[in-house]
Amino acid sequence: MSQKEAFFDHINEGYATKGDFITMGAAMLEGETITDAYVKVPLKTLNRHGLIAGATGTGKTKTLQVIAENLSDKGIPVLLMDLKGDLSGIAKPSPGHPKIDERHEKIGFPFEAKDFPVEIMSLSEQEGVRLRATISEFGPVLLSRILDLSETQEGVLAVIFKYCDDNKMPLLDLKDFKKILQYATSEGKKEFEESYGRISTASTGAILRKIIELEQQGADLFFGEKSFDVDDLVRIDENGRGYINIIRLTDIQDRPKLFSTFMLSLLAEIYSTFPEQGDSDRPELILFIDEAHLIFKEASKALINQIESIVKLIRSKGIGLYFVTQNPTDVPDAVLSQLGLKVQHALRAFTAKDRKAIKLTAENYPLSDYYNTTEILTSLGIGEALISALDEKGRPTPLAATMLRAPMSRMDVLTDAELKETIGKSGLIKKYNEIIDRESAYEMLNEKIEKAEAEEAKEKARMEREKLEKESRRSTRTRSTSRRRSTRMNPVVKVLTSATFIRGVLGILNKVMK
Incomplete structure (x- = not known):
C-alpha cells in the first residue's frame, strides 16, 4: 500500500461517523489534496466549543462562514459577532467562480450556491434588531x-x-x-x-x-428595555433551516468594555435560561466570537474567571462557543483546554517571538506520522487549515491539513439596498426596536425626593408659622405690659390714685354727706 493510500484510509477511518455531521473539506498530504478523504465533524461534539485561528488574510472568516452555513442547513441556529462587517453576504447566494469549482473538484463534491435565513442585529444605533438588557x-x-x-x-x-x-x-x-x-x-x-x-x-x-x-x-x-429574549436566537425558518443571527459590531471595535459586557451578559442569560441537555445528538445553538481577543484584552482577572466558568458549564445546555482570533495565545489557557474543534490557518514567522509562538501552537495538536506540524503551520495556503476535532466518543481525530470547501453564500458584504431589504424582512424589528422608558428607580426616587422636599417645606412653613404666632403673642403681651407700666407712670394718674388724694376726697365727701 502506498503512503497516499495509507493516508486515505487513515483519514476515512479517523473521521468515520455514524451520526449526522458537517464536512469541512478534504485532507491534504505533501501539498496535494486527497480527493474524497473527507474531514468531517460530528454534530454531537459541536457543543464542545472550538477555535478558528490564523494570520490575517488566511481565510478565518470564510471558515466561520462555511461552518455557520452547514449548521443552518442542519437546522441549528447560529449567532455571529461581525466586527469587520464582512458576514452580511450570507443572506445572498454565491455568484460562483471558476476557482471555486476547481477547489471543489479537488475535494470531491460539487459546489452549490445558496442563501440563508439571516437576522441582522445591533448593539448601537446601526440598523438592525436592537439588543438590550436591564x-x-x-x-x-x-x-x-x-x-x-x-x-x-x-x-x-x-x-x-x-x-x-x-x-x-x-x-x-x-x-x-x-x-x-x-x-x-x-x-x-x-x-x-x-x-x-x-x-x-x-x-x-x-x-x-x-x-x-x-x-x-x-x-x-x-x-434598557425592551430586553432581548435569548429564545429568539434559536428560531427555525419555514424550510427547517436555523437562522443565522449576525450582530453588527463594526462601530464598537475600539470599545472592548462594551463588547465584553454584552458577551458576558448574553452567555449568562443563555446559561440561566436554556434547559439542561446532557449528551444530545446535536447542539441547540452555536456562537462564533470573531476578534475574540477583544473579550480578554482589557478584562480583569475576575471577569476572565467568570468567562472561564461559563465556558465550562454552558456545554451542558447544548451551546457551543467558537473563538475566532489571529493567535491561539489570545485566548486564556483555561479556555483553550475546553475546546474540542481546532481549525488552525497559517501563521507567519517574521521574528524570533513569532517562531516561538508557532512552536507552542504546534504542541497543542496531536502527534502525526504524516506531518511536521511546526513546518506545515507556516506553509498552509489561503483556505487551507490544520484541523483537529473530536469523534462521537470524544476522542481526538487524526490531525489533517485540509483543503476547506468554499462558502455557499456570497463572500462579500451586502449593498445598502440589500441590507435594508434583509432588515425589512425581519420578524423581530417591531418587537425590539421600540424604545420603552417606563417608571423605574430614576422616576421613583425623583418622586420620593420631591415628596420629601415638599414635606420638608411644609414642615418648615409650619415651624415658621408657629414662630411668627409665638412672636406675635409675645409682642401682644409686651404691649399690654407696657401700657400698664405707662399708665402707672402717668403723673395725673399717679396723683389721682395716690392714697393721700383718695383720703382727701373721701373726707370731703363725708362732710358733705353730714
Whole structure:
C-alpha cells in the first residue's frame, strides 16, 4: 500500500461517523489534496466549543462562514459577532467562480450556491434588531465582575440591589443606577443607615466613575428595555433551516468594555435560561466570537474567571462557543483546554517571538506520522487549515491539513439596498426596536425626593408659622405690659390714685354727706 493510500484510509477511518455531521473539506498530504478523504465533524461534539485561528488574510472568516452555513442547513441556529462587517453576504447566494469549482473538484463534491435565513442585529444605533438588557437582569455579582469592583464596593452594590428589591424599584438603565448611587449617600443616607448600615461616599463615588467609563463606550444604548429574549436566537425558518443571527459590531471595535459586557451578559442569560441537555445528538445553538481577543484584552482577572466558568458549564445546555482570533495565545489557557474543534490557518514567522509562538501552537495538536506540524503551520495556503476535532466518543481525530470547501453564500458584504431589504424582512424589528422608558428607580426616587422636599417645606412653613404666632403673642403681651407700666407712670394718674388724694376726697365727701 502506498503512503497516499495509507493516508486515505487513515483519514476515512479517523473521521468515520455514524451520526449526522458537517464536512469541512478534504485532507491534504505533501501539498496535494486527497480527493474524497473527507474531514468531517460530528454534530454531537459541536457543543464542545472550538477555535478558528490564523494570520490575517488566511481565510478565518470564510471558515466561520462555511461552518455557520452547514449548521443552518442542519437546522441549528447560529449567532455571529461581525466586527469587520464582512458576514452580511450570507443572506445572498454565491455568484460562483471558476476557482471555486476547481477547489471543489479537488475535494470531491460539487459546489452549490445558496442563501440563508439571516437576522441582522445591533448593539448601537446601526440598523438592525436592537439588543438590550436591564441592570436588574445583570444582578450585583455579574455587574461587579464587569466593573472590576473591590470587595467593599461589591458589598455596596449588593446593598443597592437589595434596597431596590425591597422597595420594588426596577433598575433598568444607567440613569436608574446612577440615581440610586447618588441617593444612597445624600437624600437617602439616613434611610440606608437605619436599614442596611452606613455606605461610604468614597465607594459610591468609585462605582459611579466606573459606570461613567462604561457609559462613554456606549453602554447607555445597551442597558434598557425592551430586553432581548435569548429564545429568539434559536428560531427555525419555514424550510427547517436555523437562522443565522449576525450582530453588527463594526462601530464598537475600539470599545472592548462594551463588547465584553454584552458577551458576558448574553452567555449568562443563555446559561440561566436554556434547559439542561446532557449528551444530545446535536447542539441547540452555536456562537462564533470573531476578534475574540477583544473579550480578554482589557478584562480583569475576575471577569476572565467568570468567562472561564461559563465556558465550562454552558456545554451542558447544548451551546457551543467558537473563538475566532489571529493567535491561539489570545485566548486564556483555561479556555483553550475546553475546546474540542481546532481549525488552525497559517501563521507567519517574521521574528524570533513569532517562531516561538508557532512552536507552542504546534504542541497543542496531536502527534502525526504524516506531518511536521511546526513546518506545515507556516506553509498552509489561503483556505487551507490544520484541523483537529473530536469523534462521537470524544476522542481526538487524526490531525489533517485540509483543503476547506468554499462558502455557499456570497463572500462579500451586502449593498445598502440589500441590507435594508434583509432588515425589512425581519420578524423581530417591531418587537425590539421600540424604545420603552417606563417608571423605574430614576422616576421613583425623583418622586420620593420631591415628596420629601415638599414635606420638608411644609414642615418648615409650619415651624415658621408657629414662630411668627409665638412672636406675635409675645409682642401682644409686651404691649399690654407696657401700657400698664405707662399708665402707672402717668403723673395725673399717679396723683389721682395716690392714697393721700383718695383720703382727701373721701373726707370731703363725708362732710358733705353730714
